Amino acid sequence: xxxxxxxxxxxxxxxxxxxxxxxxxxxxxxxxxxxxxxxxxxxxxxxxxxxxxxxxxxxxxxxxxxxxxxxxxxxxxxxxxxxxxxxxxxxxxxxxxxxxxxxxxxxxxxxxxxxxxxxxxxxxxxxxxxxxxxxxxxxxxxxxxxxxxxxxxxxxxxxxxxxxxxxxxxxxxxxxxxxxxxxxxxxxxxxxxxxxxxxxxxxxxxxxxxxxxxxxxxxxxxxxxx
Amino acid sequence: xxxxxxxxxxxxxxxxxxxxxxxxxxxxxxxxxxxxxxxxxxxxxxxxxxxxxxxxxxxxxxxxxxxxxxxxxxxx
Numbered sequence: 001x002x003x004x005x006x007x008x009x010x011x012x013x014x015x016x017x018x019x020x021x022x023x024x025x026x027x028x029x030x031x032x033x034x035x036x037x038x039x040x041x042x043x044x045x046x047x048x049x050x051x052x053x054x055x056x057x058x059x060x061x062x063x064x065x066x067x068x069x070x071x072x073x074x075x076x077x078x079x080x081x082x083x084x085x086x087x088x089x090x091x092x093x094x095x096x097x098x099x100x101x102x103x104x105x106x107x108x109x110x111x112x113x114x115x116x117x118x119x120x121x122x123x124x125x126x127x128x129x130x131x132x133x134x135x136x137x138x139x140x141x142x143x144x145x146x147x148x149x150x151x152x153x154x155x156x157x158x159x160x161x162x163x164x165x166x167x168x169x170x171x172x173x174x175x176x177x178x179x180x181x182x183x184x185x186x187x188x189x190x191x192x193x194x195x196x197x198x199x200x201x202x203x204x205x206x207x208x209x210x211x212x213x214x215x216x217x218x219x220x221x222x223x224x225x226x
Numbered sequence: 227x228x229x230x231x232x233x234x235x236x237x238x239x240x241x242x243x244x245x246x247x248x249x250x251x252x253x254x255x256x257x258x259x260x261x262x263x264x265x266x267x268x269x270x271x272x273x274x275x276x277x278x279x280x281x282x283x284x285x286x287x288x289x290x291x292x293x294x295x296x297x298x299x300x301x302x
Contacts, residue, residue, distance in 0.1 A: 171268075
């Protein structure tokens, strides 16, 4: 085992770490949640990261998006993500896709990935990601954040769809009023990554078919079925 | 009959009750009526969870139900 992975062991087994080395993942969205997820995946040591995002960094991203800085405003997020991953762990392969993800292009973009991280910011694309994983047998790790609140769930072909989770409503998310300070996407990414490690290593109780909501104001978390 | 209600602090701005409390309700009382009574706009409600399970707005309450109302957190 390379020295850089030693501190993963204990939580992950050597077998689990080896499984990470062989796992290709996709991250849809390279903004707030996505930036932290990509950084985490590079440090965990997955085989390959496919990152999909058409946007460039803007000053409004500096409050929370780990990959943004004052020198890369205007640059494509996925290209900056690639630079960061190479700095952290050159052993991880990285495929940047500077396009908007939609149901039609998901098979081309994400076909190779075993796990898909939802780091998007709207319900429509999440429904498409859910439909895609349920048709292909892949795993979707859903996450979202709004101010003091975070939600995380895991969708597979054996669970209900994300449409069931959202209940067919078009309710506005709380982030429209609360914004997203850095700790919200940071925590969402941490929870998505720990779900991924639970699934990879077969440990604990992953949130498969369940949603966990966290309220940082009241220090409470809850898990419910959908 | 009585139900336990918990309303997320996000809904404070609409002037209704938030936090944990109990309510006396009539038979046939559903989620939609509860939201009206609590002055919570339906289009701001993300999840309504009853006894650890997500329910729709037409769910009719039973004695002893534990209800939790919270917004979606869907930003990135």
